[in-house]
Amino acid sequence: MDRYVERGASWTALAYGPGFALLGFLAELLTGATHTVAWVIVGLGLAAITAPWVYARRRFLTVRVTGEALWQGRERLPLTDIAEVADVGAPTGARVLGGGWTTPNKYDSLPIRLTDGTVVLAWAKDVEALRTVLQEARTA
Known part of the structure; x- marks a missing residue:
């Protein structure tokens, strides 16, 4: 049983990259030309880059x-x-x-x-x- 837990990072940080890509895609919708595949790749790429960072912070900076x-x-x-x-x-x-x-x-x-x-x-x-x-x- 944990009496106290302080996580080094939250897994919700993985949503920042795809969220940024979604905002980029929505901005492109306003201009008329969209690059859907490129924005999907950008979102997945940013999430893939963020995952090791979150994992490392949760492993080495968690206080319990x-x-x-x-x-x-x-x-x-x-x-x-x-x-x-x-x-x-x-x-x-x-x-x-x-x-x-x-x-x-x-x-x-x-x-x-x-x-x-x-x-x-x-x-x-x-x-x-x-x-x-x-x-x-x-x-x-």
Whole structure:
């Protein structure tokens, strides 16, 4: 059961390319000459280009808290390893969860103290919600 989920991207982004192509086709209808096949190819091409981007963002930038673990991308951190999530300072060089060198762009960091005393950086777009869920999950 998921207590918290923050997807890296939505599959609805695949509709942007075909939507753009539809707008182009409708604009051509106003001029009289239409290139239906070309617009279909453009729409499918843009959707095909967008699909790997959405897949990668969903795989590597999804934040999830289950009953047992915090998932940051493909990295799993058991909740039993978390000692503290409130008032933890982030030391220079703290390891970023999820395998990256830095916190992903447009994400805020949340320092977490582990039971072994080390501090790691979790990340989310809504850090306060993640902190609240992690505090509740630790006490449950």
